Amino acid sequence: MRDINIAMFGLGNIGSGVMKILSENKDMISNRYNIDFIISGILVRDINKRRDIDIDKSLLTDRVEKLISDKRVSVVIEVLGGVNPAREYILMALKAGKTVVTANKEVLARHWQEFHEAAKDSGAGLYYEASVAGGIPIIKVLNQSMQANSITEIMGIINGTTNYILTNMSEAEKDFEEALEEAQKLGYAEPDPTADISGLDAMYKLSIMSTLAFHAKVPIDNIYREGLTHLTKEDIRYGKELGYTIKLLAIAKKKGNVIEARVHPSFIQKNHPLAAVREAYNAVFINGDRVGNLMLYGRGAGDMPTGSSIISDLITACQNECKQEYTTFANRDKSLSMVEFNDNWYSGFFIRMTVKDNPGVLSSIAGIFGKFGVSIESVIQKGHGADTATLIFVTHKALENSIKGAISEINMMDDITKVENIIRVEV
Numbered sequence: 536m537r538d539i540n541i542a543m544f545g546l547g548n549i550g551s552g553v554m555k556i557l558s559e560n561k562d563m564i565s566n567r568y569n570i571d572f573i574i575s576g577i578l579v580r581d582i583n584k585r586r587d588i589d590i591d592k593s594l595l596t597d598r599v600e601k602l603i604s605d606k607r608v609s610v611v612i613e614v615l616g617g618v619n620p621a622r623e624y625i626l627m628a629l630k631a632g633k634t635v636v637t638a639n640k641e642v643l644a645r646h647w648q649e650f651h652e653a654a655k656d657s658g659a660g661l662y663y664e665a666s667v668a669g670g671i672p673i674i675k676v677l678n679q680s681m682q683a684n685s686i687t688e689i690m691g692i693i694n695g696t697t698n699y700i701l702t703n704m705s706e707a708e709k710d711f712e713e714a715l716e717e718a719q720k721l722g723y724a725e726p727d728p729t730a731d732i733s734g735l736d737a738m739y740k741l742s743i744m745s746t747l748a749f750h751a752k753v754p755i756d757n758i759y760r761e762g763l764t765h766l767t768k769e770d771i772r773y774g775k776e777l778g779y780t781i782k783l784l785a786i787a788k789k790k791g792n793v794i795e796a797r798v799h800p801s802f803i804q805k806n807h808p809l810a811a812v813r814e815a816y817n818a819v820f821i822n823g824d825r826v827g828n829l830m831l832y833g834r835g836a837g838d839m840p841t842g843s844s845i846i847s848d849l850i851t852a853c854q855n856e857c858k859q860e861y862t863t864f865a866n867r868d869k870s871l872s873m874v875e876f877n878d879n880w881y882s883g884f885f886i887r888m889t890v891k892d893n894p895g896v897l898s899s900i901a902g903i904f905g906k907f908g909v910s911i912e913s914v915i916q917k918g919h920g921a922d923t924a925t926l927i928f929v930t931h932k933a934l935e936n937s938i939k940g941a942i943s944e945i946n947m948m949d950d951i952t953k954v955e956n957i958i959r960v961e962v
């Protein structure tokens with residue numbers, strides 16, 4: 536039996552989950568893998584805080600140096616969250632030759648390169664399965680199962696909070712604020728939900744998974760991001776009438792050496808496999824040139840699913856003698872040394888506007904779309920006030936810049952009261 540000494544950085548929601556699994560599944564793990572995991576110390580902010588988990592208090596410390604200098608410790612599990620001090624502590628651990636298993640997507644997406652270099656220099660490993668989509672083993676699939684493929688597209692619902700909110704807005708016809716409040720009451724959303732509802736969380740995860748999928752660095756600065764606070768139940772209802780479901784999608788596509796990466800609300804056809812992903816579930820859809828379409832589905836957050844991924848990394852790290860070759864954030868595919876990023880991509884658009892109910896308005900708007908090369912797939916008109924109407928256009932595939940050009944010209948028309956919302960349609 537091998538004894539592996541671990542230091543935990545953080546004992547919050549996820550840290551406590553990891554401790555629970557290590558304790559409850561201790562025998563199963565040691566019988567199967569011949570490894571005994573021993574917790575040597577746990578870094579927390581406040582050692583006197585009351586905790587739900589039954590823990591030997593002598594393990595707790597607020598001094599990171601104590602754990603870094605502990606020669607017995609070969610693996611650190613980082614579940615602090617955020618960038619500071621997580622970045623500094625991860626670097627300290629890697630430089631000291633300790634393998635790091637992290638669930639922290641933000642620090643990884645922002646500082647992967649630095650971690651990679653520190654790990655390479657010291658021979659330590661860096662594992663991050665839990666940083667994307669909680670319990671779904673997307674990192675292992677990308678690294679270890681897709682070698683024969685060129686991946687051209689990876690698309691996912693990778694934020695459970697927003698998927699819960701959108702499911703509720705769509706099925707129970709709730710307003711955004713109401714759905715958010717309910718998600719917070721049920722523990723699906725944080726008291727400060729900004730990172731989720733602004734798309735930041737999904738952007739970090741997309742950066743990590745698309746970098747692995749395309750073997751080329753996809754930095755967060757090259758990812759377009761739009762949150763969901765502007766969505767209304769009216770838009771979602773009209774979308775449903777047209778056969779669409781609303782999702783916050785993280786999308787990355789590669790054509791030749793050109794990559795587009797974006798996080799934004801999207802309508803998808805209601806028979807698309809991702810449309811069936813409800814509530815706080817996550818799913819990732821991959822298109823590989825050899826395997827075809829592949830979809831992974833499961834719980835994208837929570838202490839047990841995330842803990843499951845962390846412990847899988849822990850065991851893999853021990854089986855690899857802690858070293859891992861997939862730490863790289865640098866371009867691995869030599870043919871992709873010159874990657875370009877595209878911010879003028881094609882998609883369909885759902886455009887809702889309020890107009891004066893005058894003769895000829897519809898044809899004037901259609902004329903402007905035509906001038907910008909945008910063709911209309913469908914239009915619906917809804918009576919509104921005495922002299923206003925709501926028009927909803929769904930376009931065929933069009934370029935972002937063409938839509939922007941058309942909308943700014945439409946906005947100048949006397950008969951337009953307001954362009955209320957524009958939502959992309961993934962086609």
Ligand SMILES: NC(=O)c1ccc[n+]([C@@H]2O[C@H](COP(=O)([O-])OP(=O)(O)OC[C@H]3O[C@@H](n4cnc5c(N)ncnc54)[C@H](OP(=O)(O)O)[C@@H]3O)[C@@H](O)[C@H]2O)c1
Nearest residue numbers: 545546547548549579580581614615616638639836837841
């Ligand atoms: N929650 C999820 O479902 C989920 C899913 C996937 C990935 N993750 C990722 O997992 C990580 C942890 O999330 P969580 O929900 O477990 O967070 P959390 O509940 O807020 O726990 C954070 C832990 O880190 C400790 N900590 C924070 N700052 C510290 C500092 N400066 N010095 C020492 N200790 C510090 C806290 O100590 P105290 O206990 O003393 O306050 C706490 O134990 C994050 O990166 C998150 O993105 C979370």
